[in-house]
Amino acid sequence: MRIDVVSIFPTIFDALEVSLLGKARQSGLLDVQVHDLRAFTHDRHRTVDDTPYGGGAGMVMKPEPWGEALDAIVGEADPRPVIVFPSPAGERFTQSIARELSTAPHLVFGCGRYEGIDERVFDYASELGDVRLLSLGDYVLNGGEVAVMAMIEAIGRLVPGVVGNPESLVEESHEDGLLEYPSFTKPATWREREVPPVLLSGNHGAVARWRREQQLERTRTRRPDLLAD
Numbered sequence: 001m002r003i004d005v006v007s008i009f010p011t012i013f014d015a016l017e018v019s020l021l022g023k024a025r026q027s028g029l030l031d032v033q034v035h036d037l038r039a040f041t042h043d044r045h046r047t048v049d050d051t052p053y054g055g056g057a058g059m060v061m062k063p064e065p066w067g068e069a070l071d072a073i074v075g076e077a078d079p080r081p082v083i084v085f086p087s088p089a090g091e092r093f094t095q096s097i098a099r100e101l102s103t104a105p106h107l108v109f110g111c112g113r114y115e116g117i118d119e120r121v122f123d124y125a126s127e128l129g130d131v132r133l134l135s136l137g138d139y140v141l142n143g144g145e146v147a148v149m150a151m152i153e154a155i156g157r158l159v160p161g162v163v164g165n166p167e168s169l170v171e172e173s174h175e176d177g178l179l180e181y182p183s184f185t186k187p188a189t190w191r192e193r194e195v196p197p198v199l200l201s202g203n204h205g206a207v208a209r210w211r212r213e214q215q216l217e218r219t220r221t222r223r224p225d226l227l228a229d
């Protein structure tokens, strides 16, 4: 999978070199290229923003640098990429969207800053790829970079070969629409707190039933919305 990221703070993505995704990049499973939006400006101050038409506080990201950046990244020969713009005004990013995007051959992420990106950029981008505005939740960040880091990790770890044991991806929160069950490891008693006896019983059927009950109970109490669908 090829991943391109456009940002005015490209060094933030140096963090992707650490852990699993770093190994996946070295092994060629993930080809991640980060681009500085200012490389697509042509004035002395490398300007990427300007005041909003219609007035209002803050600054809006200019369309020209974005147009040139997207043109440079999405070559003619490209398979049509998915172009993701993280936004609090986007559809909710979920595990099922992460799984869907983990099968895309080419993802492009555009990190907005300031009060956002000129709306015409999203329209132009839809000529080059399938545009998705995606939100991590109902809150606002200063920029899209942290959201893109989270999305790349959530998507990248689902790419076959990135996570050593694919079995470990199956019983995770949200994979089956429920929250995951609680986990325990040695010692059996810790600070007078014991591991649930069923987990020490060796009765695999009873363990599976207990875990399912725990998933349902946790989801009922913490995320009843997941059961409403």
Ligand SMILES: COC(=O)c1ccnc(N)c1
Binding pocket: 086, 087, 088, 112, 113, 134, 135, 136, 137, 138, 139, 140, 141, 142, 143, 144, 147
């Ligand atoms: C600038 O981007 C954001 O503020 C943002 C992006 C994705 N999800 C959010 N909840 C916020």
